[in-house]
Amino acid sequence: MSIPVVPGATGSVGSPQRNVGVAQSPRTLTQPQEMKIMQDILDCINEMKSEFEESKIPIDDDNQQLQRFCAKLEYLFQSNMKEKKNLLGRKKDYWDYFCNCLGKTKGISDGIRFVKSVSEYKTSLGKGRAFLRFCLVHNRMADSLQACIINGKTTSEWFYPESIWLHQDRNSVLISALYDLSGLQFDLASSGYDLDNAWPSFAKKNLGSHHTWNMPSRTSSMSSLISIPGQQDASLHRFNLSTTPVDMDDASHMSPGSHISERMHSCLTENTEAHNQELEVLEQQLNEVKDKNQQITKEHEDLKQRYDRLVLDQESKQTEWEMKYTLKTDEVDKLNKQITSLDHQLQKQREAHSKQESENIKMQFEVSSLQQNAASVKDQNDAMEGEMSGVKRQTDKTRREKSRFIEQD
Incomplete structure (x- = not known):
């Protein structure tokens, strides 16, 4: 059976698990490393849920997904944890954090008392590790861790600000996934393993006796807080749920009826305490939800006011642009009308010019004809003048002859 591995100091996976029973040197996780471990844990939860739904067989220490889940969840707790020591100088671990958060909490501290x-x-x-196994068997993993995270003051004393346990937006995904484990059954032995050294890597079976997979009935979530496991004979079962361990010497002096009455009274008392504790937790969660709701409501009102202002600005700008568009449209219409009028005038000018050119050509033709006629008349005048000159010379000659004739007579 393989031993689960956890990421190293650099976030890599592949080195075997070697725990020596004391807290290791402080580990720091970057956001990508944390997201990788978170995804691995979610994958383990989904695998265990799928296997249990298919087989209906309680999950034991042979399950490799359980081994990986426990190792990675432990690594997540030990990362970004502040170094603390007890009076003897030994380093404290996440168990001491659980004790600080849950040790004095009524109805949810039975796991602490059992360990x-x-x-x-x-x-x-x-x-x-024993406490985490107790939470798995009794379906209290999510409730217990959530109760620790709600105690923000103690959590901030144990972890650095970058720790996932101080950021609800990051740890809420993990807590929500852990609630899926409440519907599963775990068959884990309460003893027989060296948890101080390492997580179990195999399940111990009771040889020679019939091993049953039917776990004792138990309820999940906060309603299961009244049960406290007592150590019973291994042949009967890994865990036997009871309300409060009863001392055997005292029980020998009690009648069966008084013994049952005492157990019922103890059960009712712790049940009442559990419900009161649950009510306190729910009231605290309700107050947180109310505060968050008020904050969201205020932010919503602010956003609505900003939206209204933007709408008014948009409407004002739209009206302004519409007015400008209307004015521009009127100006364009006027310009179009002017252009149309000028086009008509230009067309008329062109027609008039064309007509004038035709008339000019006609006049030029007439002038040319008149010039030709004038030249012809001039030629005729010249010819007549020549004839008149000849007639005049002839007349003058006749007159001279007549004068000579007269003189001769």
Whole structure:
């Protein structure tokens, strides 16, 4: 069976898991590394959910997806965690963070009390792993982690500001996915593993006895907070759910009726405490939702006012542009009319010019004819003048002859 691996200091995957029971040196995660681990955890949850829905067989330590899930979730808790030490100088781990958040919380601290009652776990790391296994068996993983995250003051004391546990927008996805585990059954042994050194890599079976997969009935989420597992014989089951462990010496002096009455009274008492605790958590969540709703409402009103202003500005600009467009349109119409009028005038001028040119050509033709006639008349006048000169010479000659004739007589 392979041993689960977790990312190294640089976020790479591939080195075998080697835990020594004490908190390691502080790890820091970048956003891409954190997203990669988150996606791996979500994939493990989906795989376990799919396998359980298909087989209806409770998930045990043989399941490799469970091994990967536990290792990566632990790595996520140990990343960006502030270094703290106890009075003996030993480094604290996420178990101490769980104790600070849940140790004094009524109705949800039974897992803490159970782990403390088991002497098998010696280190803070081993107890933290035992607590996570307790949460898986009793379907309280999401509720427990959410109760821790809600305690923002304690969480900020344990983790650096960049930790995922201090950012609701990032851890809400993981918490939501962890609630899917509430519908699954886990068959995990309460003892027999060296959790101080490493996560289990195989499931221990009870040889020689019939192994049943039917887990004790239990409810999920906050309503399951009244159950506390007691250590019973392994041949009966891994865990036996009971409300409060009863001392065997005291039980030997109690009648069966008083024993049952005492258990019922204890059950009712813790059930009431659980519901009160659940009510307190829900009221706190409701107040947070109300505050967030008020903030969102205020932001919505601000956005609505900005939107109204933008609408008014847009309408004003649109009206202005429409007026400008109307004025421009009127000017264009006037210019078009002027252009049309000028076109008509130009056309008339062209027609008049063409007519004038025709008349000029006609006049030129007439002038040319008159010039020809004038030249002809001139020629005739010249001819007549020549004839008149000849007649005059003839007359003068006749007159001279007549005068000579007269003189001779």
